[in-house]
Amino acid sequence: MTATQESSCTQLIFYDASSAPSQKELKEAVEKGDTAVRIAKMKQIIMLHLNGEPQNALVMTFIRFVLPSQDHVLKKLALYFLEIMDKTDAGGKLLPEMILVCSFLRNDLTSPNEYVRGCTLRFVCKLREEELVEPLTDAIIDNLQHRHSYVRRNAALAVFSVYQRFPHLLPDAPDTMEKFLDSESDPSSKRNAFIMLFNCAQEHAIRWFRRAIDVDIIASGDIFQLAIVDLLKHLCKKNPQEKPTYLRVIFQLLNSKSSAVLFQCASTLLTLSSSPTAIKEAANTFVHLLNTHSDNNVRLIVLQRLEDIKKRFPELLSEALMDLLRTLSIPHMDIRKKVLELSLDMVSSSTAEKVLQFLKKELIKSQAENDGDKATKHDYRQTLVRSIHTIAIKFPATAPAVVPVMLDYIVEPVPSAVDVMLFIREVITKQPSLQEDILHKLTTLFPQIHSSRVLRTTLWILGVHSKTVEQTVHVLETIKSTLQPFPLLPEEKIVVSSSKSGENGDEDGQEEEKDGAVGGETGGASAMARTAGIAVREDGTYVTTLHETAASSNETLEQPFRTLLVSGDFFLAAVLCNTLAKLVVNVQGLGADKSAINSVKADAMDIVGEVLRMGTRSSPPIDDDTHERIQLCQQLMLQSANPFTNNLLDQSRTALSEMLAAQSEPEDGAEQTRKFVPVDAPVTFSQLMKSRLGRGANIDIEMEDVTVAVTNQVVSRGSTFLSQLNRVMQLTGFSDPIYCEATVTVHQFDILLDVLVVNQTQDTMQNLTVELATVGDLKLCERPHTYTLAPHESVSIKANIKVSSTETGIIFGSVVYDTASAANERSCVILNDVHIDIMDYISPASCPATQFRSMWAEFEWENKVAVNTTAKTLREYLDHLLANTNMKCLTSDSCLAGDCDFLSANLYAKSTFGEDALANVSIQRHADGKTEGFVRIRAKTQGIALSLGEKITQKS
Numbered sequence: 001m002t003a004t005q006e007s008s009c010t011q012l013i014f015y016d017a018s019s020a021p022s023q024k025e026l027k028e029a030v031e032k033g034d035t036a037v038r039i040a041k042m043k044q045i046i047m048l049h050l051n052g053e054p055q056n057a058l059v060m061t062f063i064r065f066v067l068p069s070q071d072h073v074l075k076k077l078a079l080y081f082l083e084i085m086d087k088t089d090a091g092g093k094l095l096p097e098m099i100l101v102c103s104f105l106r107n108d109l110t111s112p113n114e115y116v117r118g119c120t121l122r123f124v125c126k127l128r129e130e131e132l133v134e135p136l137t138d139a140i141i142d143n144l145q146h147r148h149s150y151v152r153r154n155a156a157l158a159v160f161s162v163y164q165r166f167p168h169l170l171p172d173a174p175d176t177m178e179k180f181l182d183s184e185s186d187p188s189s190k191r192n193a194f195i196m197l198f199n200c201a202q203e204h205a206i207r208w209f210r211r212a213i214d215v216d217i218i219a220s221g222d223i224f225q226l227a228i229v230d231l232l233k234h235l236c237k238k239n240p241q242e243k244p245t246y247l248r249v250i251f252q253l254l255n256s257k258s259s260a261v262l263f264q265c266a267s268t269l270l271t272l273s274s275s276p277t278a279i280k281e282a283a284n285t286f287v288h289l290l291n292t293h294s295d296n297n298v299r300l301i302v303l304q305r306l307e308d309i310k311k312r313f314p315e316l317l318s319e320a321l322m323d324l325l326r327t328l329s330i331p332h333m334d335i336r337k338k339v340l341e342l343s344l345d346m347v348s349s350s351t352a353e354k355v356l357q358f359l360k361k362e363l364i365k366s367q368a369e370n371d372g373d374k375a376t377k378h379d380y381r382q383t384l385v386r387s388i389h390t391i392a393i394k395f396p397a398t399a400p401a402v403v404p405v406m407l408d409y410i411v412e413p414v415p416s417a418v419d420v421m422l423f424i425r426e427v428i429t430k431q432p433s434l435q436e437d438i439l440h441k442l443t444t445l446f447p448q449i450h451s452s453r454v455l456r457t458t459l460w461i462l463g464v465h466s467k468t469v470e471q472t473v474h475v476l477e478t479i480k481s482t483l484q485p486f487p488l489l490p491e492e493k494i495v496v497s498s499s500k501s502g503e504n505g506d507e508d509g510q511e512e513e514k515d516g517a518v519g520g521e522t523g524g525a526s527a528m529a530r531t532a533g534i535a536v537r538e539d540g541t542y543v544t545t546l547h548e549t550a551a552s553s554n555e556t557l558e559q560p561f562r563t564l565l566v567s568g569d570f571f572l573a574a575v576l577c578n579t580l581a582k583l584v585v586n587v588q589g590l591g592a593d594k595s596a597i598n599s600v601k602a603d604a605m606d607i608v609g610e611v612l613r614m615g616t617r618s619s620p621p622i623d624d625d626t627h628e629r630i631q632l633c634q635q636l637m638l639q640s641a642n643p644f645t646n647n648l649l650d651q652s653r654t655a656l657s658e659m660l661a662a663q664s665e666p667e668d669g670a671e672q673t674r675k676f677v678p679v680d681a682p683v684t685f686s687q688l689m690k691s692r693l694g695r696g697a698n699i700d701i702e703m704e705d706v707t708v709a710v711t712n713q714v715v716s717r718g719s720t721f722l723s724q725l726n727r728v729m730q731l732t733g734f735s736d737p738i739y740c741e742a743t744v745t746v747h748q749f750d751i752l753l754d755v756l757v758v759n760q761t762q763d764t765m766q767n768l769t770v771e772l773a774t775v776g777d778l779k780l781c782e783r784p785h786t787y788t789l790a791p792h793e794s795v796s797i798k799a800n801i802k803v804s805s806t807e808t809g810i811i812f813g814s815v816v817y818d819t820a821s822a823a824n825e826r827s828c829v830i831l832n833d834v835h836i837d838i839m840d841y842i843s844p845a846s847c848p849a850t851q852f853r854s855m856w857a858e859f860e861w862e863n864k865v866a867v868n869t870t871a872k873t874l875r876e877y878l879d880h881l882l883a884n885t886n887m888k889c890l891t892s893d894s895c896l897a898g899d900c901d902f903l904s905a906n907l908y909a910k911s912t913f914g915e916d917a918l919a920n921v922s923i924q925r926h927a928d929g930k931t932e933g934f935v936r937i938r939a940k941t942q943g944i945a946l947s948l949g950e951k952i953t954q955k956s
Contacts, residue, residue: 020044020048020053021041021044023055023057023058026041026044026045026055026058027058027061029041030042030058030061030062030065030066031061031064031065035069035071035074038065038066038069038074039071039073039074039077042066042074042077042078042081043077045058045062045081046077046080046081046084049081049084049085050084054086055085056085056086059085059095059097060097062078062081063097063100063101063104066078066081067100067101067104068104072115072116075108075116075119076119079119079120079123082101082123083123083126087129087132088129094129094131094132098129098131098132101132102131102132102135102136105120105123105124105132105136106135106136106139108120109121109124109136109139109140109143110139110142114146114148114150114151115150117143117146117151117154118150118151118154121140121143121151121154121155121157121158122154122157122158124136124140124158124161124162125157125158125160125161126161127161128165130165130166130169133162133165133166133169134166134169137162137169137170140155140158140159140162141155141159141170141176143155143158144156144159144176144180149186149188149189152184152186152189153186153188153189153192156177156180156189156192156193156196157192157196159173159176159177159193159196160192160195160196160199160200163196163200164199164200167200173196173200173201174197174200174201174204175204177193177196177197177201177204178197178204178207178208180193181193181194181197181208181212182208187220187221187222187223187224188221188223188224190220190221190224191221191223191224191226191227194208194224194227194228194231195227198227198230198231198234202234205231206231206235209228209231209235213245213249222256222257222258222260222261225253225256225258225261226260226261226264228249228253229250229253229261229264229265229268232246232249232250232268233268233271233272236272243272243273246272247269247272247273247278250265250268250269250272251281253265254266254281254285259289259292259293259298262285262288262289263285263286263289263298263302265285266281266282266285266286266289266305267282267305269281269282270282270305270308270309274312274313276313276316279309279313279316279317280316280319280320282309283306283309283316283317283319283320284320284323286302286305286306286309287306287320287323287324287327288323289302290302290303290306290324290327290339291323291326291327296330296332296334296335299327299330299332299335300334300335300338303335303338303339303342306324306342307338307342310342310345310346314345314346317346318346318347318348318351321343321346321347321351321355322351322354322355322358324339324342324343325339325343325355325358325359327339328340328362333376333379333380336380336383337383340383340384340387343355343387344387344390344391347391347394347395349395349397352391352394352395352397352398353398353401355391356388356391356392356398356401356402357401359384359387359388359391360388360402360405362384363381363384363385363388363405363409364405366380366381366384367381378414378415378416381414381416382414382415382416382419384416385406385409385416385419385420385423386419386848388402388406388423389419389422389423389426392423392427393423393426393427393430396430396431399427399431399434400434403424403427403434403437403438404437404441406420406423406424407420407424407438407441407442407445408445410424410445410449410451410454410458411445411448411449411450412450413450413451415850415854417449417451417454418451418453418454418457418850419850420454421453421454421457421458422457422850424438424442424457424461425457425460425461425656426660428461428465429653429656429657429660430660435465435467436471438461439461439462439465439466439471439475442458442461442462443462443474443475443478446458446462446478446479446482446561447478447481447482447559447560447561448560449560449561450560452564452569452571452572455560455561455564455572455575456571456572456575459479459575459576459578459579460575460579460652462475462479462579462583463475463578463579463580463582463583463586463652464582464649464652464653464656466583466586467586467590468590469587469590469592469596472583472586472587472590472600473587473596473599473600475583476580476583476600476603476604477603479576479579479580479607480603480606480607482559482561482562483559483561483562483565483607483610486606486610487610487613487614488562488565488566488610488611488613488614489566489613489614489617489618565611565614566614566618568618568620570615570622570623570626571626573611573614573615573622573626573630574626574629574630576607576611577607577608577611577629577630577633577634578629578633580604580607580608580633580637581604581633581636581637581648582648582649582652583600583604584597584600584601584604584636584637585636585645585646585648585649586649587600588640588645589645589646589649601637601638604637605634605637608630608633608634608637611630612627612630612631615627615630636648658894662892662894727743727744727745728741728742728743729741729742729743729744729832729834730832731755731831731832731834732815732829732831732832736760736829737759737760737761737827737829738757738758738759738760738765738815738817738829739757739758739760740755740756740757740758740770740815740829740831741755741756742754742755742756742834743756744834744836746836746840746841749802749803749912749913750781750800750801750802750803751778751800751801751803751811751836752798752799752800752801753772753798753799753800753801753811753834754796754797754798755770755796755797755798755799756794756795756796756797757770757787757789757794757795757796757797757815758792758793758794759789759790759791759792759793759794760792761791761819762791763791763819763820763821764788764789764790764791764819764820765788765789765817765818765819766788766817766818766819767786767788767816767817767818767826768786768787768788768789768795768815768816768817769784769785769786769787769815769816769817770784770797770799770813770815770831771784771813771814771815771816772784772799772801772811772812772813773811773812773813774801774809774810774811774812775809775810775811775812776809776810776836776943777803777804777809777943778801778802778803778804778809778811778836779801779802779804780799780800780801780802781800781801781802782799782800784799785797789817803836803841804913809835809836810833810834810835810836811833811834811836812831812833812834813831814828814829814830814831815828815829815831816828839884839885839886839951841911841912841913842885842886842887842909842910842911842917842944842948843886843909843910843911843912844882844886844887844888844908844909845888845908845909845910846888846890846908847890847908847916849890849906852890852906852908852918855916855918855938856918856920856938858940859916859918859938859939859940860940861938861939861940861941861942861945862936862937862938862945863936863937863938863945863946863948863949864934864935864936864937865934865935865936865937865949865952865953866932866933866934867921867923867931867932867933867934867935868930868931868932869930869931870929870930870931871931872929873925874900874901874902874903874923874924874925874931875896875903877923877931878896878903878905878921881907881921881935881952882907884951884952885907885909885919885948885951885952886909887907887908887909887917887919888907888908888909889905889906889907890905890906890907890908891904891905891906901924901925901926902923902924902925903921903922903923903924904920904921904922904923905920905921906918906919906920906921907919907920907921911944915939915940915941915944916939916940917937917939917944917945917948918937918938918939919935919936919937919938919948920935920936921933921935922934922935922936935949935952937949937952
């Protein structure tokens with residue numbers, strides 16, 4: 001292949017050359033100006049040269065007037081210019097002027113100023129011309145003995161660079177650097193010298209390390225310790241029989257004060273060893289970093305490593321559980337959620353009580369905190385409640401210790417109260433021994449509950465789990481006292497006075513006074529309260545309305561329960577009537593005497609009648625479904641005990657038990673996958689992998705194969721020949737002068753395009769460039785390179801594209817080149833577009849129903865997609881939708897079972913960037929077999945909502 005790349009560019013600075021001075025003006029300014037002028041003009045020269053306007057004509061002026069200067073800023077700019085200028089002619093021969101440059105460089109390498117020496121040594125690292133480097137080698141070696149560490153560390157880098165490119169110029173460099181390591185005390189200098197030996201002469205690095213292995217390496221700097229860890233990882237792969245010796249050094253490095261060294265040592269232990277001692281030390285180190293490091297991004301990375309340890313060695317990580325929970329003091333919601341999620345799977349029967357006590361303290365502490373965002377505090381408290389819920393259900397013996405504390409939180413008007421109530425509902429169902437205490441506490445707290453949903457759940461519990469006549473009567477009295485006084489919607493007497501008619505107003509006023517006097521004389525339990533308001537009549541006149549309402553003299557504030565009913569919460573009203581019907585049925589089934597049954601029936605019917613009267617007179621009135629349900633409850637109360645009414649309570653308890661059992665089932669057989677490995681699963685032996693992995697294989701790949709063997713985890717590499725063929729996309733036609741095809745490899749956060757370019761003509765193509773551009777949140781990471789292709793020659797060009805969000809992106813571009821037949825025109829071939837599929841970044845996920853509803857209300861971007869398909873069944877279309885969108889159906893199979901002409905389901909997915917995608921499917925089937933409806937997609941960002949909508953539209 002004769003393809004050649006353009007010269008490398010180490011700097012790229014934008015400069016507007018429209019008002020740039022000419023070379024003559026620049027030359028005169030450099031020759032006659034002072035130091036400040038020369039500094040300004042040198043900056044202009046460098047930027048002009050970088051932006052495609054060569055300044056080689058100024059080389060002699062530069063050598064005469066800039067290089068001899070002793071000003072540090074001008075000296076630095078001189079080295080920048082020497083770095084970017086062309087040092088050879090068209091034939092590749094060194095320019096004669098470079099002899100003078102070499103002389104100045106040699107003088108700077110022996111300068112009494114250590115800054116000048118260090119900058120020059122760094123510049124020598126970038127030289128690729130052997131004729132320039134050769135006269136400087138002696139001065140480079142001499143600088144290894146300089147008194148200042150800044151010079152010595154740059155001298156070590158210069159030796160590394162020169163030996164790597166021109167080893168014959170410094171044949172004794174490995175021995176020199178080995179001696180330098182023995183005598184050097186500066187950590188940076190030792191690190192540079194050690195890296196040189198590690199990359200260029202590993203036998204010298206290993207020999208020196210074995211000689212210095214007994215020396216206390218903790219005293220050395222962290223950058224040198226990191227280099228040692230890299231060497232140890234390589235040595236363990238190269239000499240497995242000496243692994244115990246090298247692991248001892250890593251254990252010693254775990255006492256380092258550097259967070260970077262601790263993280264690298266712990267990661268290396270996980271890679272090199274699976275012994276319990278090594279895993280425990282690595283886990284303890286990660287937990288220590290989690291508690292001591294201040295960067296939240298580092299903490300999230302450490303949590304991911306702990307997640308990996310939990311998957312491979314769950315029993316070993318559980319010993320660090322309490323230390324891990326102490327990181328809940330970090331005021332970062334993502335970290336707290338990950339810590340709790342990680343800890344819940346490690347709780348055992350021996351640690352459950354300690355964990356619950358710790359979480360209870362955190363819950364009390366979160367309630368006492370007054371600073372910070374209120375929404376974040378509510379979210380954290382809700383997460384703590386769910387964690388306590390999970391542990392208490394998993395270990396029933398711990399429930400009595402947490403139930404009394406949790407019950408105190410149901411009266412607060414915060415989202416966590418709902419989670420507490422769901423926890424109480426499950427505990428009272430699964431642990432009958434706690435029912436009496438819970439019912440007593442609920443009836444005590446019932447008048448103080450503010451949340452409608454908490455009230456509905458509380459009413460259901462009170463109606464189903466009241467097992468004695470005394471409990472039933474007490475519950476009914478509590479409900480009645482909370483709703484009183486009756487009527488729920490007080491009578492209003494509206495007195496109207498017109499602004500136009502004063503006489504009418506006076507008469508109304510007199511009437512108003514009389515009514516007030518009557519109310520005052522009546523006394524008793526009620527008094528008249530007046531409220532005034534302004535209204536507009538149909539003819540445009542204003543009127544003043546005076547409302548007189550009966551108010552209780554004993555209490556000025558209504559109960560929250562009564563307030564919710566009066567405000568129009570008819571769903572709560574229906575649940576109330578249903579609970580009253582269950583209480584009446586329960587009293588009849590318990591065999592109470594006739595007077596007690598009649599008393600309970602009378603009170604219940606009185607409350608139901610008040611609810612119906614309130615519903616019919618309120619604005620807006622009660623809906624028909626709720627009205628019909630309340631009337632059905634009335635009919636149940638009037639009936640005597642029979643199998644139908646008794647079955648009402650039994651089916652309520654059975655339905656909840658079945659729902660809780662379905663929620664506790666493992667998803668997709670995850671538990672079985674973790675416990676059982678197929679008998680015919682292949683096991684890869686690292687000693688026999690040489691032919692596949694090659695000499696330079698990384699030990700991490702071997703550990704992945706061991707992980708597959710012991711934990712049955714799938715490691716997807718996707719590098720087989722057939723998988724590559726499936727990813728090939730044709731970019732040009734076969735009749736074009738250039739044939740291009742691309743292999744698209746999608747990684748987690750970037751896309752790799754491997755473009756094959758074939759010259760199909762008899763001409764040599766010069767300055768061939770593949771120019772790419774993107775649409776969407778895609779970004780090219782590299783500049784396009786220039787190639788030369790001989791006739792019928794091919795070249796493989798790789799392009800790396802960064803992906804920043806889950807959004808459908810497009811990559812387009814062209815291939816431009818020069819040929820001898822086209823004198824002054826560049827040829828161009830347009831490439832086909834490459835569409836990046838959003839499905840590569842979306843994976844199915846699950847979340848609780850409460851979290852789904854809260855996200856649905858929070859997300860502002862919605863995409864409503866109409867459905868019009870000929871699918872035979874509604875379930876068939878739902879399965880088709882799930883397969884093409886990589887989403888997971890959160891609606892249980894029991895809710896979707898059966899044959900019905902209507903289907904509604906919630907879908908959820910999560911992207912690799914942490915973005916949530918929600919969807920609701922509402923479809924119906926008509927008599928002609930057509931299926932119609934809508935799929936509503938909601939997300940926090942617009943891109944993922946639109947992209948999923950386009951995917952659904954394409955596949956419908």
